[in-house]
Amino acid sequence: MMRARPLKVALLGCGVVGSEVARIMTTHAADLAARIGAPVELAGVAVRRPDRVREGIDPSLVTTDATALVKRGDIDVVVEVIGGIEPARTLITTAFEHGASVVSANKALLAQDGAALHAAAEVNGRDLYYEAxxxxxxxxxxPLRESLAGDKVNRVLGIVNGTTNFILDKMDSTGAGYQEALDEATALGYAEADPTADVEGFDAAAKAAILAGIAFHTRVRLDDVYREGMTEVTAADIASARRMGCTIKLLAICERAADGESVTARVHPAMIPLSHPLASVREAYNAVFVESEAAGQLMFYGPGAGGAPTASAVLGDLVAVCRNRLAAARGPGESAYTRLPVSPMGKVVTRYHISLDVADKPGVLAQVATVFAEHGVSIDTVRQSGKDGEASLVVVTHRAHDAALSGTVEALRNLDTVRGVASIMRVEGE
Amino acid sequence: MMRARPLKVALLGCGVVGSEVARIMTTHAADLAARIGAPVELAGVAVRRPDRVREGIDPSLVTTDATALVKRGDIDVVVEVIGGIEPARTLITTAFEHGASVVSANKALLAQDGAALHAAAEVNGRDLYYEAxxxxxxxxxxPLRESLAGDKVNRVLGIVNGTTNFILDKMDSTGAGYQEALDEATALGYAEADPTADVEGFDAAAKAAILAGIAFHTRVRLDDVYREGMTEVTAADIASARRMGCTIKLLAICERAADGESVTARVHPAMIPLSHPLASVREAYNAVFVESEAAGQLMFYGPGAGGAPTASAVLGDLVAVCRNRLAAARGPGESAYTRLPVSPMGKVVTRYHISLDVADKPGVLAQVATVFAEHGVSIDTVRQSGKDGEASLVVVTHRAHDAALSGTVEALRNLDTVRGVASIMRVEGE
Structure with missing residues (x-):
């Protein structure tokens, strides 16, 4: 039953993920062959620094000329784990033009140029897989592309960045502030020396774009995703969330509008109830909660990063793509047929939790309530506390358009009796 | 791009799941066509009672002759949602022989005759899918067959029966006894009039057999699965679990032995730590926790039953099978190449939590400890409490072979000073 010709794999990048992919391809060669129906063979490994010792990799396979490798013509599958936009983009399109299918772990590239890459795969009759x-x-x-292909997804709510979840979980469980928790994350290797991509939500926004596109069968680019980082979340915010029976997570939220005619995608910190399955996602774990019409509520949980876990996803794709090649078939391509527009953040319907520092005198609550009413935002609960002439008001709203909510906050800032807006946090997952 | 010829689907069974499949096929016809690349058409619906009104289904499609329907020869996909062994088994093999692929939701049949059905699909070059x-x-x-195809699964730990999870969750959250919680489950429609298949673990055992086979690429039949129901779990057991920082769940557990040379599959109630992701699975939800070599710990969570959720899974399979037919390709078939033997329950390595009613006199603990030592079972903790000449001992063991643990319990029963074994519960998920 086993085909004689092995399938040839070119590996672009041999860092944390790439070296793990190469290792598993070697140590689990027999298992992979059994699952694919033919052996797979590492045919070349493109790296930047050829002199670095790479344990278990035949040095004769190592090259610095990635372009020549993807142009060889005998490569069945190119595995791209370089990351970033270039040279990854050009290498992937060149690979398609020379007959290879592609497995990629490149969220930034997929979020920015997914449509063009899918088109290149389509034109050349090849597969583009990117579970990792x-x-x-x-x-x-x-699961989104295939298991739920007969269902209609209405919402995706995800913790898709492990660094920020580790920081927020630490803040929640120890009462630490942002900087202290970030320092611990850095010390433990959960945060990079420059954590900007994680803590400012850029990484999560790229994933939100990819998820929204797949979930709603439409095109969502990175620029379409509203983004707020979590560097301004304070220990006081976390304590406030606790008092409401909530915790704070950095969420990627992709929603189909109630009228079904548009979609939104956004990344920001939000309060979610402790009873929500996402609330119990600890440390650097990721989890994605999916709401669909027929299936109802699903959640997928696991490690969101790391060499071996990412390699597992890459190899699952590699097996699928190799099976497709043997069958001269293709897996599902891009599905963007719904062509739904992406609405701006102002159109999102959500709730706010707002903490105000106010003057401790009669009539303040009435003034504040009037501002909400003027903006058409209905108040759910208000909690007042005060001492020594200082007071604070915590207002939780009902659901309203984000534009109305931010308009309300702007107007509150202009009230003489409001000394400051201590925090604003959206409330999700209810 | 759209093929003119629609793909023809025969639906066997039109109960809670079947009617939902038919409804979605009609209401979401355009979406399904876009995802498949061709329209799908309901070509026939086999039912037992043709006179029952079936809203939204063309009466001319309804037949009582399921055999004639699957033999028609123009059917692309047969969707079997009848359940049970016969006539489902014969209809499925007949469908393969007449050129159709099959989507089934039939756990009992797959657990008992999965190998024969896969062989029939293989011989005829057709697909057999059964996500539901x-x-x-x-x-x-x-995810197990495809996403983790490049990884090595070592353990699957699942809450795969919603009825029993609802009952245990009620007992845990309200302190109710088994019967009271069962009555509530029945009143709310979560338990059937005869709940035997659920509460005695038969339903979960069928699912464990299917999961073990797919996870370990070997053949596991229903008879290979050790099974204990949860009817004897008491409010006192739940309280005991709480004191240990645990809760009790009915678990389906599939494991690869430490030496990798055999596998086990079992269903029984067990204590799991409250910190384990499965512990927070409430009400009738299901969740499956997967441990693999590279990916680490993954969890999949959602509704485990119900018409619409099951239909969602069926339709996901239907889209995949239809796409395969258009491409003249097949999805992954059965993968049982590892041919690992299934070990009996005695070989399982686990921990016990044992409550003993003992005489309140000196030396009892020494006697009990001696019995454990004689059977090679190491004690982790002991808690003694007593009053009025009665006393109880709660012993939690370290990990040992299940055979040694049950041997220990037998010997304890024969001690004069042990008046009774109040409960025995395995401890998992640590």
Whole structure:
């Protein structure tokens, strides 16, 4: 039954993920062959620094000329784990033009140029798989593209960045402030020396773009995703969330509008109830909660990063793509047929939790309530506390358009009796 | 791009799941066509009672002759949602022989005759998909078969029966006894009039057999699965679990032995730590926790039953099978190449939590400890409490072979000073 010709794999990048992919391809060669129906062979490894020792990799396979490798013509599958936009983009399109299918873990590239890459795969009749690009080892792209292909997804709510979840979990469990928790994350290797991409939500925004596109069968680019980082979340915010029976998570939220005619995608910190399955996602774990019409509420949980987990996702794709090649078939391509527009953040319907520092005198609450009413935002609860002439008001709103909510906050800032807006946090997952 | 010829689907069974499949095929016809690349058409619906009104289904499609329907020869996909062994088994093999692929939700049949059905699909070059057979809407078969195809699964730990999870969750949250919680489950429609298949673990055992086979690429039949129901779990057991920082769940557990040379599959109630992700699975939800070599710990969560969720899984399979037919390709078939033997329960390595009613006199603990030592079972903790000449001992063991643990319990029963074994519960998920 086993084909004589092995399938040839070119590996672009041999860092944390790439070296793990190469290792598993070697140590689990027999298992992979059994699952694919033919052996797979590492045919070349493109690296930047050829002199670095790479344990278990035949030095004769190592090259610095990635372009020549993807142009060889005998490569069945190119595995791209370089990351970033260039040279990854050009290498992937060149690979398609020379007959290879592609497995990629590149979220930034997929979020920015997914449509063009899918088109290149389509034109050349090849596969483009990228399970590893979102939430590491967690099967998510395949369940959304395939398992839920007969259902209608209305909402995706995800913790898709492990660094920020580790920081927020530490803040929640120890009462630490942001900087202290970030320092611990850095010390433990959960945060990079420059944590900007994580803590400012850029990484999560790229994943949100990919998830929204797949979930709603439409095109969502990175620029379409509203983004707020979590560097301004304070220990006081976390304590406030606790008092409401909530915790704070950095969420990627993709929603279909109530009228079904548009979608939104956004990343920001939000309060979610402790009873929500996402609330119990600890440390650097990721989890994605999916709401669909027929299936109801699903959640996918696991490690969102790391060499071995990401390699697991890459290899799952590699097996699928190799099987498709043997069958001269293709997996599902891009599905963007719904062509739904992406609405701006102002159109999102959500709730706010707002803490105000106010003057401790009669009539303040009435003034504040009037501002909400003027903006058409209905108040759910208000909590007042005060001492020594200082007072604070915590207002939780009902659901309203984000534009109305931010308009309300702007107007509150202009009230003489409001000394400051201590925090604003959206409330999700209810 | 759209093929003119629609793909023809025969639906066997039109109960809670079947009618939902038919409804979605009609209401979401354009979406399904876009995802498949061709329209799908309901070509026939086989039912037992043709006179029952079936809203939204063309009466001319309804037949009582399921055999004639699957033999028609123009059917692309047969969707079997009858359940049970016969006539489902014969209809499925007949469908393969007449050129159709099959989507089934039939856990009992797959657990008992999966190998024969896969062989029939293989011989005829057709697909057999059954995502809906395990844990309803939760994508599980596809992630295990495909997403983790490049990884090595070592353990699957699942809450795969919603009825028993509802009962145990009620007992845990309200302090109710088994019967009271069962009555509530029945009143709310979560338990059937005869709850035997659920509460005695038969339903979960079928799912464990299917999961073990797919996870370990070996053949596991229903008879290979050790099974204990949860009817004897008491409010006192739940309280005991709480004192240990645990809760009690009915678990389906599939494990690869430490030496990798055999596998086990079992269903029984067990204590799991409250910090384990499965502990927070409430009400009738299902969740499956997967441990693999590279990916690490993954969890899949969602509704495990119900018409619409099960239909979602069926339709996901239907889209995949239809796409395969258009491409003249096949999805992954059965993968049982590892041919690992299934070890009996005695070989399982686990921990016990044992409550003993003992005489309140000196030396009892020494006697009991001696029995454990004689059987090679190491004690982790002992808690003694007593009053009025009665006393109880709660012993938690370290990990040992299940055979040694049950041998220990037998010997304890024969001690004069042990008046009774109040409860025995395995401890998992640590």
């Amino acid at each position: 690009a979102v939430a590491g080892a967690i099967p998510l792209i395949r | 057979a395990v844990a309803g809407a939760i994508p599980l078969i596809r």
